[in-house]
Amino acid sequence: MEVESLRNKSGKTMEEQPGGSAANVFKRRRRCRNICFGVMGVLILIIILIVILALTVFKAKRPVTTVDSVSLANLRFSLDLARLKVSLNASLDVDLSVKNPNKVGFKYTNSSAQLNYRGKQIGEVPIPAGKISADKTVPMNLTLTVMADQLISDSKFISDVSDGELPLNTFAKIPGKVNILNLFKIHVVASTSCDFIVFLSNASIGDQDCKYKTKL
Structure with missing residues (x-):
């Protein structure tokens, strides 16, 4: 069965x-x-x-660093041609702004801004690390104190002082990265270099010429 x-x-x-x-x-x-x-x-x-x-939408774009203004502060200057003795104390106020055109935040690491005279560094100020949100611009107000000993030791300094004009340069370099969708990390270095003249007679600044560069 x-x-x-x-x-x-x-x-x-x-x-x-x-x-x-x-x-x-x-x-x-x-x-x-x-x-x-x-x-x-x-x-x-x-x-x-x-x-x-x-x-497309999240394509890494270059942050733009701009020098908005440069002004001279606390200038104390005296010249004794008989003794070839120069006394100089000054500080430089530099207003920078960094614009992040990306759709994601831009994080930058510790960096610095430099003050130069004829290729020689005569001042420096740190720029602490931070973050710039998407499509935002962050202002940076920097005060550079002139290292007078570095300035006076230059052989052309007396001649420039006699003419009443000091050719100076500010240089700021801001490295960082853009993180796209937590998948792509694009390293970026934004820098700006400004040449200008300090007129000692009235402590004013003129002939300013700035160049901007960004490297991905």
Whole structure:
């Protein structure tokens, strides 16, 4: 009776059925293969979308550093030509602004601004690390104290003082990075260099010429 119960009307056992376990295994494999292909397709679409966003909306743009103003403060100057003795104390107020045109924040590390006279550094001020939000501009007010000994030791200083004009330069370099979608970290270095003349007679500044550079 048990043998007969395992047989269907055609006289075949379940293992002998044409739609038995082998067909079910094949169907399961095909279903798994289709699911895998579907998941891979979705992942590929996501990757393509991320790449498109990274190259368009979130494309890394160059931060722009601008010198808004330069002014001379606390100038104390005296010249004794008979003794070839010069006394000079001064500080320079430099107003910088850094604009982040990216759609993500720009983080910058510790850096500094320098004051130079004929290629020689005569002053420096630190710029602490910080962050600039997307599409924002951050002002930086810097005060550079002139190192008089470095300035006076230059052989051309007496001649410039006699003419009443000091050719100076400010240089600021701000390194940082832009993090796009937490996937791409783009390193950026924004710098600005300004040449100008200090007129000793009235402590004014003129002939200012600034150059800006950004390196990705």
